[in-house]
Amino acid sequence: MTARRYPLEISSLLRFERQAIAAAVNLLEDRRPEYQEQARTLLDNLAPLPALAHVVGITGPPGVGKSSLISRLIALALQTGKRLGVVAVDPSSKVSGGALLGDRGRMHVPPRAPIFVRSFAARDRLGGLSREAFSAVFLLRHLCDVVLVETVGVGQSETDIAHVADTVVLVVQPFSGDLLQFIKAGVMEVPDILVVNKADDAALARKAVAEVTAALSLERQSWARPVLAVSATTNLHIDALDAAIAAHYHDLRTANVLDARRAKQMTEWAVSEVRYELGRVGLAALGGSAGVQALWTHQPGAWGALRRLAAVLSRVEYRVAGEM
Amino acid sequence: MKKDVPWVMRTYSGHSTAQASNELYRLNLRKGQTGLSVAFDLPTQTGYDSDHPLARGEVGKVGVPVCHIGDMEMLFAGIPLGQTNTSMTINATAAWLLALYIATAERQGVDPKVLQGTTQNDILKEYLSRGTYIFPPEPSLRLISDTITYTVAHVPKWNPVNVCSYHLQEAGATPVQEIAYALCSAIAILDTVRTSGRLSAGEFAEAVGRISFFVNSGIRFIEEICKLRAFGQLWDELTRDRYGVTDPKLRRFRYGVQVNSLGLTEAQPENNIPRIVLEALGVTLSKNARCRAMQLPAWNEALGLPRPWDQQWSLRIQQILAYETDILEYDDIFDGSRVIEEKTDEIKRAAWAEVERVMELGGVIAALDYIKERLVASHTERVRRINSGEQVVVGVNKFTETAPSPLYTGDSSVILKVDEAAERDQIARLHAFRAARNQAEVTVALAALRDAAVSGANIMPASIRCAHAGVTTGEWSQTLREVFGEFRAPTGIGGVAVARGAEGPIAAQLEALRARVRRIADTLGRPLKVLIGKPGLDGHSNGAEQIAVWCRDAGMEVVYEGIRLTPEQIVTSARDEGVHLIGLSILSGSHLRLVPAILAGLKGEGLDHIPVVVGGIIPEDDAEQLRHAGVARVYTPKDFEMVRILSDMVDVAEAAAAHL
Numbered sequence: 001m002t003a004r005r006y007p008l009e010i011s012s013l014l015r016f017e018r019q020a021i022a023a024a025v026n027l028l029e030d031r032r033p034e035y036q037e038q039a040r041t042l043l044d045n046l047a048p049l050p051a052l053a054h055v056v057g058i059t060g061p062p063g064v065g066k067s068s069l070i071s072r073l074i075a076l077a078l079q080t081g082k083r084l085g086v087v088a089v090d091p092s093s094k095v096s097g098g099a100l101l102g103d104r105g106r107m108h109v110p111p112r113a114p115i116f117v118r119s120f121a122a123r124d125r126l127g128g129l130s131r132e133a134f135s136a137v138f139l140l141r142h143l144c145d146v147v148l149v150e151t152v153g154v155g156q157s158e159t160d161i162a163h164v165a166d167t168v169v170l171v172v173q174p175f176s177g178d179l180l181q182f183i184k185a186g187v188m189e190v191p192d193i194l195v196v197n198k199a200d201d202a203a204l205a206r207k208a209v210a211e212v213t214a215a216l217s218l219e220r221q222s223w224a225r226p227v228l229a230v231s232a233t234t235n236l237h238i239d240a241l242d243a244a245i246a247a248h249y250h251d252l253r254t255a256n257v258l259d260a261r262r263a264k265q266m267t268e269w270a271v272s273e274v275r276y277e278l279g280r281v282g283l284a285a286l287g288g289s290a291g292v293q294a295l296w297t298h299q300p301g302a303w304g305a306l307r308r309l310a311a312v313l314s315r316v317e318y319r320v321a322g323e324m
Numbered sequence: 325m326k327k328d329v330p331w332v333m334r335t336y337s338g339h340s341t342a343q344a345s346n347e348l349y350r351l352n353l354r355k356g357q358t359g360l361s362v363a364f365d366l367p368t369q370t371g372y373d374s375d376h377p378l379a380r381g382e383v384g385k386v387g388v389p390v391c392h393i394g395d396m397e398m399l400f401a402g403i404p405l406g407q408t409n410t411s412m413t414i415n416a417t418a419a420w421l422l423a424l425y426i427a428t429a430e431r432q433g434v435d436p437k438v439l440q441g442t443t444q445n446d447i448l449k450e451y452l453s454r455g456t457y458i459f460p461p462e463p464s465l466r467l468i469s470d471t472i473t474y475t476v477a478h479v480p481k482w483n484p485v486n487v488c489s490y491h492l493q494e495a496g497a498t499p500v501q502e503i504a505y506a507l508c509s510a511i512a513i514l515d516t517v518r519t520s521g522r523l524s525a526g527e528f529a530e531a532v533g534r535i536s537f538f539v540n541s542g543i544r545f546i547e548e549i550c551k552l553r554a555f556g557q558l559w560d561e562l563t564r565d566r567y568g569v570t571d572p573k574l575r576r577f578r579y580g581v582q583v584n585s586l587g588l589t590e591a592q593p594e595n596n597i598p599r600i601v602l603e604a605l606g607v608t609l610s611k612n613a614r615c616r617a618m619q620l621p622a623w624n625e626a627l628g629l630p631r632p633w634d635q636q637w638s639l640r641i642q643q644i645l646a647y648e649t650d651i652l653e654y655d656d657i658f659d660g661s662r663v664i665e666e667k668t669d670e671i672k673r674a675a676w677a678e679v680e681r682v683m684e685l686g687g688v689i690a691a692l693d694y695i696k697e698r699l700v701a702s703h704t705e706r707v708r709r710i711n712s713g714e715q716v717v718v719g720v721n722k723f724t725e726t727a728p729s730p731l732y733t734g735d736s737s738v739i740l741k742v743d744e745a746a747e748r749d750q751i752a753r754l755h756a757f758r759a760a761r762n763q764a765e766v767t768v769a770l771a772a773l774r775d776a777a778v779s780g781a782n783i784m785p786a787s788i789r790c791a792h793a794g795v796t797t798g799e800w801s802q803t804l805r806e807v808f809g810e811f812r813a814p815t816g817i818g819g820v821a822v823a824r825g826a827e828g829p830i831a832a833q834l835e836a837l838r839a840r841v842r843r844i845a846d847t848l849g850r851p852l853k854v855l856i857g858k859p860g861l862d863g864h865s866n867g868a869e870q871i872a873v874w875c876r877d878a879g880m881e882v883v884y885e886g887i888r889l890t891p892e893q894i895v896t897s898a899r900d901e902g903v904h905l906i907g908l909s910i911l912s913g914s915h916l917r918l919v920p921a922i923l924a925g926l927k928g929e930g931l932d933h934i935p936v937v938v939g940g941i942i943p944e945d946d947a948e949q950l951r952h953a954g955v956a957r958v959y960t961p962k963d964f965e966m967v968r969i970l971s972d973m974v975d976v977a978e979a980a981a982a983h984l
Contacts, residue, residue, distance in 0.1 A: 019899060019930055026902040030849035062818075063693065096838055097851070098876035100817055104897060105885030111896040118900055121851070121881045132850070233460065235809075 008038075010045055013143055016083050021116050024139055029132040033311065040303040043135070048300065051141040051262070053085065054249045057165030059153040064173045065197045066150050067106035068232035069241075074107060074115065076242050077146050084115040085140035085147040089133055092121045099123075103150060116140070122152070128160030131276065134269060137164045153187070162190050163268050166258060167248045169193045169241075174201075174208035179215050188215055192225060192248050195241060199229035223251060267293040270302070277310035327653050330358075330646035331608070332409055332617035335635045336582065338363035338388035340746035341753075342398035345388040348632060350402060357639060359409035359441075361619050362399070363387030364421070366861035366912055369456040370888070371417050371801025374750045378890065381917025382861050383747040386629075387413075391750075392796045394757050396424040397431065406434040410441035411486075411580065411617065416458040418445035419467050420800045423787035426479065430792075442483040442536060442580070442617075445471060448509040448688055449488045451813040452696055453495035455863010455887045458801060461689045463808035465516040467783055472513075473522040474784035476531045485513060486538040486580065489555075493540035494586050495866060496703025499551040499671055502540065504678035505695055507558060508688040510535060511679075514567060515687075522782075525568075532563050533574030536616070541583045543599055545606030547671075550664055552579075552606075552613035554672040580617035581607045590626040590961040592719035594731055597623050601641055608645055611656040618642055624732070626961045628739030628943045629913060696816030700869055707870055711966055712830050720964060736943040742913065754796070761794030769793035770803055777807040815865070815886045817873050833967040834878060840974060841879035848904060848981055852974070853881040855903040857894040859922060862912035863887045867939055871907055874966045875973075891918060895925035898934060905977040910940040916949065923954050935980040937973060939963075956980075 008027065012020035027039050056073075058066050070086065077084050088103035099121030109117050120133040128151060129137075140147045151161050153170070161168055170191035172178050182188050194212050199205030212227045226244045230237040252258040270292050274283050286292055296302045335352055338345040349360055364387040367379035373391050374383045383389050390396055400408075405428065414421045422443050426436050447464040450457040457464065468485060475482040489497070489506035497505065517523065517531055539555070541548045556577035563575040583603035588596045600620050607615040620638035622630030646652060658664040685691035709715040716722045732738050769790040776786040790800055845851045856872045858865060865887050872884040883901050885893075898906055906926075910918060919938055926932050938950055939959040947958040956976045963969055 022899050022902050026850075029902070031846075032849040035849055092881075093876065096877045097842065097879040099881045100872065100876045101881060101883045101901075102815055102818065102885070104883060104901075105815065106812060109893070109896065111890075111892045116900055117897075118902075119883055123851075 008042065010049075013139075014049075016114055016116075016143060018116050021140075021143065022118075025118055025136050028135040028139060037304075037307050037311075039135075040307040043138070043303040044301045046139065046142050047303070049142050051138075053141045053144040053147045054167065054245075055137060055141060055147045055149065055165045056245055057149045057151065057161035057168045058171060059151045059161050059168065059191075060171035060195075061153055061176065061178050064171045064176070064178075065232045066171050067103040069171060069195070069197060069230070069238075070103075070148050070150055071107040072232050072235060072238040073148060073242060073245075074109070076238065078110070078113050078115065082114075082145040083143065084113075085137075085144040086115065086117040086150070087133055087137055087140065087147065088117065088119045088150040089122050089129060089152065090119065091152055092123050097123075116144075125160065129164065131273075134164060138269065153182075159187070159190055163265055166252060166261065167192050167245055169195055169245065171195045171197050172208075172212065173198045174204050179211060182215070192223060193241070193244050194225060194227045196227070196229045197232055200231045200234055200236065205229035223248065263293075263297070266296060270296045274306060277306055278313060282309070282313065325653070325655060328611060328614070330652065331615050331642075332359040332580075333357050333639060333642045333646075334359045334361035334411060334617060334619045335639055336361045336363050336413065336619045336621075337635060338365075339386075339629065339740070340384040340388070340742055341750050342388055342390065342395040344384075344743075344746070346399050346401055346403070349399075351632065352635075352639070353403070355636060355639060356643060359411060359617060360403075361411045362413065364412070364414055365389045366456065366863075368421075368797055369414060369417065370861050371420075371458050371797060371805070372861075373796050373798030374747065374754050376798055378861060378888075381747075381914035382912060383750050384742055385913045386862075389750050390421065390424065390797065391754050392757050392794060393424055393427055393431075393791050394753070394794075396421075396428045396791075400428060400432075404434070405429045405432055406438050408440070409617075411444075412442065413444045415444055415447055415450050415454075415456055416464065417797060417801060418443045419471050419783050419787055420791075420797060422471060422475075422482075422484075423784060423791045427788055427791035436479045438481065439479050440481045442486050443471065444488065444538065445485045446488045446509060446513075446538075448512065448692075449491045449505075450863070451692055451811070452505070452699060453491040453865075455813070455865060456861075457811055457813060457863075459804065459808040460811040461692075463777075463804075464811075465512060465689075466520075466780075467804075468513055469516045469520050469522075470783045472517050472531050472534070473520065473527075474782055476523065476527055476534065478784075480530075483534055483536040483578075485534075486536050487513070488538045490538050490540040490582055492699065493542060493584065495699045496586075496706055497699055498702055499547060500674040500678060501698060501702060503551065503555050503558065503671065503675040504682065505688070506537060506539075506555075507562060507675070507679050508682045508691075508695075510537075510559075511562070511566070511683075512688045518567070528567070529569045529571060529574050532567055532569050533571075533576075537577065537579040539579050539581050539607070539615075541581055541603045541606045543584065543587050543603060545602050546664075547667065548603070548606035549610050549613060549658065550667040550671055553610060553658075553664070553668045554675060555579075556613055557668070558672055558675060577613075578616050580619075581615040582619045583607070583621065585621045585625055587717070588621060588623075588626050589717060589720050591724070592726055592729070593624050593627060594729065595719050596621075596625075597637070597641075600638060601645075604641055604645060608651055610658050611654065612659070613656075624738055626941065627732070628736065628941060629742065631738075631740045634738075693814045693816070696814045697818070700816040700873065703866060704870065704873055707964075707966060708830060710964060712828060717964075720962075734944060736945040739943060757794065758796070765793040766790075766795055766799070769795055770799060773800065773803050774807060777804055812886060815869065815872075815884060817869050817876075817884065830967065837967060837971055837974070838879040840971075844974065844978055844981075847978070851879075851881050852905075852977060853883070853901065853903045854905045854907060854973070854977070855883045855894070855898050855901060856907045856909070857885070857889055857897070857922075858887045858909050859889050859891055859894055859918040860910060860912055860914050861888055862910060862914070864911045865909075867911070868907075868909040870966070871909070871939065871969070874970055875907075878970050878974075891921035891925050894922055895929055895931070898926065899929050899931055903934065904981065905973060906934055906936045907973065908936065908938045908940075910938065910942075913941070915940055915942055916946055919950055919955060920953050933980060933983065935976045937976060939969075 092099040101119035123130045168191045196208045366382045372379045471484045475484040487510045489502040559577040560575045563569045622634035682691045773786040875882045935956040937957040
């Protein structure tokens with residue numbers, strides 16, 4: 001089968017044409033070699049363009065109301081005319097490999113508004129972000145004003161979100177016993193903002209906030225991490241959450257840490273892709289993490305080069321196999 | 325011994341327009357029906373006027389459209405409401421339809437104090453299975469509480485709430501689950517009434533006495549008899565112990581019934597008649613657990629909408645039971661039976677344990693996700709048992725050989741066709757009504773309704789005023805939507821797996837299908853991703869849920885967003901999600917409007933290469949039209965083998981991918 005070219009032009013993507021965005025995400029997901037090459041070219045073409053979006057990660061255990069919260073944040077962002085990207089991740093079944101992607105159903109997505117929502121199965125990443133979801137976030141960063149990323153937090157995979165998000169929001173519900181789990185797993189270091197959802201009962205909410213604040217005091221960080229009690233169901237204090245998210249982004253920029261954070265994320269992503277394509281030996285040959293960082297910062301077309309290298313390597317492997 | 329009085333005999337009916345339905349009701353009464361049972365169309369049930377975009381294709385399909393008092397007056401023209409017992413299957417908008425009914429009675433010169441009948445008015449099972457909810461749980465319970473406190477004082481013979489276990493069984497509930505979750509719903513309702521503080525202790529006991537139930541009766545009719553005996557005993561104990569009702573009369577378990585539709589088959593549909601008869605026996609044989617009212621489905625329900633003659637055949641079953649047999653002549657024939665008593669106790673114990681589990685979770689509202697998951701799991705188990713042959717369905721998975729049927733040859737001549745002009749007529753009459761009414765009165769009445777909604781005053785007086793002023797169903801609902809907000813119920817499919825516990829041939833077939841789905845990912849470049857969509861207002865989500873669960877267990881990535889989606893939303897999801905196949909489920913009969921709208925939308929987005937399959941109650945002529953319009957496959961109730969359907973869907977996705 002010959003590689004059918006996706007109808008992809010950077011200009012269509014930048015105009016937020018959602019057919020084109022969908023096609024670009026399909027391409028980034030495609031594992032066939034000929035499409036991988038097109039995907040890498042797309043990434044190279046995007047690389048020099050500014051990535052203006054604020055990437056907000058929303059994570060937390062199942063059933064705490066992350067999607068409903070995102071639905072409220074979507075409504076607020078759309079009011080101000082922002083372009084929105086949403087990446088929602090659901091776990092895959094270990095037995096069947098299948099997945100039910102149901103988050104979208106809990107979000108109100110007006111068909112004609114400037115919003116693109118894509119659901120991903122976590123595949124082999126537990127509740128975290130698959131390779132494909134990662135690259136989708138990096139694509140949407142160039143096309144949107146805000147990108148919301150929802151992942152299921154099951155104790156460890158929260159850390160995945162820190163590799164793509166500028167701001168990480170951890171959502172819990174009152175007295176679920178999840179906090180202890182998080183503290184044990186060291187997860188409490190990750191979030192920039194903590195949210196107690198389903199806080200309709202003021203007294204219960206105060207207790208829960210106190211509990212979360214106590215858990216936080218065990219950690220030390222420069223940014224004074226806010227703990228907010230909200231209710232997605234009754235739209236309680238969602239505006240405060242929205243403001244806190246914006247304040248964190250502002251803080252990142254004025255403190256000049258945003259660029260460093262993103263450069264680090266970029267390197268981490270590139271390193272993991274190099275390892276995926278070339279393995280440990282290939283990564284070492286490129287000079288390890290520092291080498292990859294230098295290549296991806298200074299050499300245009302690094303993604304394409306990686307793909308070509310992988311193609312060469314696969315032929316080498318073939319020959320070696322033939323000799324044995 | 326004095327012969328027992330027969331139950332109220334009804335037929336659930338209504339279609340096209342108020343005028344057409346009125347003619348049908350008068351015909352039914354002439355045939356010996358002793359009460360009316362009004363079926364409303366989906367726009368009326370979900371609070372939209374007939375000219376709302378979401379109502380397109382749904383007007384007059386599964387029931388009668390009632391947009392305003394003019395429609396209500398026409399519906400009951402020539403039927404004296406003072407001497408009629410009317411059951412209205414209406415839930416989210418129950419307070420409104422009751423207000424229209426009361427206003428209509430007033431215009432007929434009938435004192436509301438003598439009105440007899442029932443509003444279904446049970447929102448919890450709408451969240452769990454039937455799907456015609458609008459508002460979130462809290463304001464919904466408040467509306468129910470308002471109708472109860474109002475009718476106790478002003479319409480004392482009315483049954484304001486018919487707590488439904490019927491739809492739970494249709495959604496797959498076991499007898500134990502049916503009793504348990506219905507009792508939990510009743511508790512949520514009565515607790516709300518009690519907390520409202522509007523009723524004195526005496527009035528509250530009266531209100532408890534006005535709560536009736538609407539149950540289901542399946543083919544295992546001995547177990548059903550025991551279920552109803554257990555139900556009655558538990559209700560008696562609950563109302564005594566939790567609510568302190570001392571008068572045994574007010575603790576009596578009063579129920580109406582519609583027998584099981586879930587078990588009716590499309591294959592050899594004549595077999596449904598004996599099924600219906602046996603199910604009717606289950607709710608009439610035991611005097612102590614006998615129904616107060618009954619409606620029976622028609623033999624051809626799995627084929628499409630029944631005609632008046634089909635419904636007549638079912639009414640005759642009731643009449644033969646009541647007037648030809650001797651069942652009404654004896655005391656309870658099961659009293660003293662050890663076997664019946666043991667089974668009854670067993671069900672009672674298990675049901676009460678489940679009630680306690682739900683109460684531990686914080687009651688029925690807090691436990692919605694849990695209950696929904698339990699129901700989907702039960703239904704998945706049922707489908708698995710039928711697929712594996714463990715549960716015999718005659719003519720479907722056993723004894724399928726048949727002589728040619730003189731009754732049904734596979735065409736669409738044996739079902740009712742709703743006149744497509746009915747929707748146009750209805751909308752024209754709505755526009756004329758709006759133009760003729762006093763707009764100033766409407767504005768004032770709606771403002772008063774909003775005030776009542778915000779202040780917490782009883783919603784009924786303001787609603788009755790709205791009815792007289794000429795407010796429409798859409799306006800009443802929209803006003804409350806603005807105050808209360810809207811709700812989306814859980815889909816319940818997250819935690820359910822077919823594979824769990826599946827053994828033998830089904831497990832092996834599923835494993836083979838998984839291997840195939842994995843292989844196809846190589847051809848497609850990524851895992852097979854499907855969208856299961858429920859367009860339109862139809863809330864019957866059993867089929868969509870089962871397909872979604874089975875697809876996931878076959879290894880597919882499944883996007884499922886729940887019920888009530890517009891064609892545009894489905895097209896948007898298909899585009900953004902990059903799916904390889906779209907599966908649509910429609911049971912309301914509006915497939916000929918909704919499916920072409922989705923196909924056109926896909927074409928508009930340049931997505932017409934994505935294949936579409938459709939499942940539902942779709943007559944063969946319509947299926948042919950859909951295939952002609954570009955639908956790849958149409959599945960109907962006779963396609964019960966899940967692995968075969970899934971495998972067929974994979975074929976379709978694979979063929980479409982090969983053309984890219």
